[in-house]
Amino acid sequence: MVAAIAAGRAGAAVTVLEKGDRVGRKLLATGNGRCNLTNVDLRLSHFHCNQPEFVRGALSRFGAFQAISFFAKLGVLAIVEEKGRVFPRSGQASAVLDALRWEMEDLGVEVRCGSIVKEVLRSENRFSVRTSAGQQMVSADAIVLATGGRAAPSLGADDSGMLVALSLGHSLVQTFPVISSLRLASPWLKHLQGTRFLTAATIRVDGEIATASFGEALFLEQGASGPAVMDVCRIATQGVRAGKTVELCLDLVPEAGVGQVRQELERRLVMRPDRPIAAMLVGYLNKRLVVPLLRAADLPDLDQPGRNLTGDQLARLALVLKDWRFPVTGSGPWSAAQATAGGIDTVDVHPDTLESRLVPGLHFAGEVLDVDGDCGGYNLQWAWASGFVAGDAAARLT
Ligand SMILES: Cc1cc2nc3c(=O)[nH]c(=O)nc-3n(C[C@H](O)[C@H](O)[C@H](O)COP(=O)(O)OP(=O)(O)OC[C@H]3O[C@@H](n4cnc5c(N)ncnc54)[C@H](O)[C@@H]3O)c2cc1C
Structure with a gap:
């Protein structure tokens, strides 16, 4: 025109x-x-x-x-x-x-x-x-x-x-x-599908930080979308197409450093030491994220009371909250793309x-x-x- x-x-x-x-x-x-x-x-x-x-x-x-x-x-x-x-x-x-x-x-x-x-x-x-x-x-x-x-x-x-x-x-x-969604490999996507959250999304290509963006993200049945993901989609897809190892790393608490996140987790543990450890994250993060996050931090027994968590486990969880990684397998379909x-x-x-x-x-x-x-x-x-x-x-x- x-x-x-x-x-x-x-x-x-x-x-x-x-x-x-x-x-x-x-x-x-x-x-x-x-x-x-x-x-x-x-x-x-x-x-x-x-x-x-x-x-x-x-x-x-x-x-x-x-x-x-x-x-x-x-x-x-x-x-x-x-x-x-x-x-x-x-x-x-x-x-x-x-x-x-x-x-x-x-x-x-x-x-x-x-x-x-x-x-x-x-x-x-x-x-x-x-x-x-x-x-x-x-x-x-x-x-x-x-x-x-x-x-x-x-x-x-x-x-x-x-x-x-x-x-x-x-x-x-x-x-x-x-400017599209990303396909991710994770057994948790069905559970996470539809969950929206604010994040700093970083793409690592062969382990090196390649690009990052801040904004809303959304889990889909086969991956993730939302402005933060669409912003980083190009570099991630290029990496996958070049045969490199590409990860989407989600920072779920972008406003705080890892030390502050750990302190907040400790404070929440003291509040409800006898509740199952998942209770510690309720009110801090979207509830649908909690179980996959605890699993990603390698916390096996989610029913145990929070007071049983070791210092190492707490530190691992704080790290995952700041850097939750998903292997990227490609971009989403043309129907999800803007360009x-x-x-x-x-x-x-x-x-x-x-x-x-x-x-x-x-x-x-x-x-x-x-x-x-x-x-x-x-x-x-x-x-x-x-x-x-x-x-x-x-x-x-x-
Ligand atoms: C959901 C969505 C949101 C977007 N939001 C933004 C935004 O906010 N800002 C931004 O900068 N970009 C945005 N984009 C991207 C932007 O819309 C496109 O980059 C832009 O429209 C490209 O303009 P174009 O004229 O090259 O192609 P198009 O806008 O696609 O126009 C091409 C036209 O050619 C016609 N055509 C195709 N083949 C033939 C043929 N063989 N014979 C006759 N006619 C044909 C098509 O029917 C179409 O009308 C968005 C894209 C999508 C899908």
């Missing part, structure tokens, strides 16, 4: 071919319906691509300020929240979509829904596009392929656009789900125009490319920035 607007503003006659029955379906789901539309901290380290410098071209032309002012000019005012995240002031993703749709309409952009792009052919400096709708090819001087990634197939995502690019000679960096790592290889794309180096006139925008951003507005920022640059460049060829 931003590519269509940029091309329309540059004077091109634009047609949007959309597979679904409406444009921008995924946009409505973003930011839990609030649309985290960009982030004021756009350091390149928040973006991931086989060529880390690739994103610089589009982001330097269309950064967070340009995104905020682009939407302000369309009537969508923004507010900045914690960690630099920018949301529409109205708190509604639908306002962002309305503004984009109306601007396309005002520019005379033709939108054809229910048109799945099946094939793109190039001959004599023109493109012919075969879609699922009707026999007639759509012809164009230039094309922007903005078909998104594979995350959230229920919202219409698939790899059909990537296949079109492959058929034109482009290559693909292998894709995997990011796609990998995509069309950027080596064959000009960073300043997003035009193909292999097929003149073909441009790329958004998640279809091998670019993904951290959680926090980075993926939409990439979609707007690359869309703007690609649409503008494509229009100059018409």
Whole structure:
């Protein structure tokens, strides 16, 4: 949509071919319906691509300020929240979509829904596009392929656009789900499923700390999710894919050091020395976490009274509360993911125009490319920035 607007503003006659029955379906789901539309901290380290410098071209032309002012000019005012995240002031993703749709309409952009792009052919400096709708090819001087990634197939995502690019000679960096849940190996997951808690989540790869995040986490039947886990999912999945040993380490008492946790456990033991040891943790942690934690601390007889705990056992339990480890076996499914790592290889794309180096006139925008951003507005920022640059460049060829 931003590519269509940029091309329309540059004077091109634009047609949007959309597979679904409406444009921008995924946009409505973003930011839990609030649309985290960009982030004021756009350091390149928040973006991931086989060529880390690739994103610089589009982001330097269309950064967070340009995104905020682009939407302000369309009537969508923004507010900045914690960690630099920018949301529409109205708190509604639908306002962002309305503004984009109306601007396309005002520019005379033709939108054809229910048109799945099946094939793109190039001959004599023109493109012919075969879609699922009707026999007639759509012809164009230039094309922007903005078909998104594979995350959230229920919202219409698939790899059909990537296949079109492959058929034109482009290559693909292998894709995997990011900003997603993690699959864990633990016999306790069925018991823990549905339990939410605040945590500092750390990923260890071959024993070394690789990344960490703080926030809410949630156990699932086969793993864990929630913002803290989604933040660290990319590095964990990369490690697993590289054949390394990856662990998710949960700190259940991030506000205290291990010594303080031990003191608190001792204080709680003195309160109820004759109750079973599990009673010691009730009111300190979510009850569903208690038995698996005691087991992880290697406390075998959970029915024994708290006063029987040895100093060593108490110290072990304090350590587990601060560093509860789970082997990671991979990322969750595409349905749980918010973005796609990998995509069309950027080596064959000009960073300043997003035009193909292999097929003149073909441009790329958004998640279809091998670019993904951290959680926090980075993926939409990439979609707007690359869309703007690609649409503008494509229009100059018409
Ligand atoms: C639940 C959820 C929440 C998210 N929240 C945020 C957030 O708050 N902030 C953020 O920055 N990012 C967020 N993201 C990520 C963000 O939505 C995507 O990175 C962004 O939408 C990518 O934009 P895009 O235009 O490249 O692709 P998309 O938004 O996926 O759009 C691609 C469009 O192309 C159409 N299409 C695909 N193939 C074809 C074809 N062959 N022919 C015709 N049409 C086709 C699709 O139907 C779709 O409408 C979230 C993602 C999800 C799933």
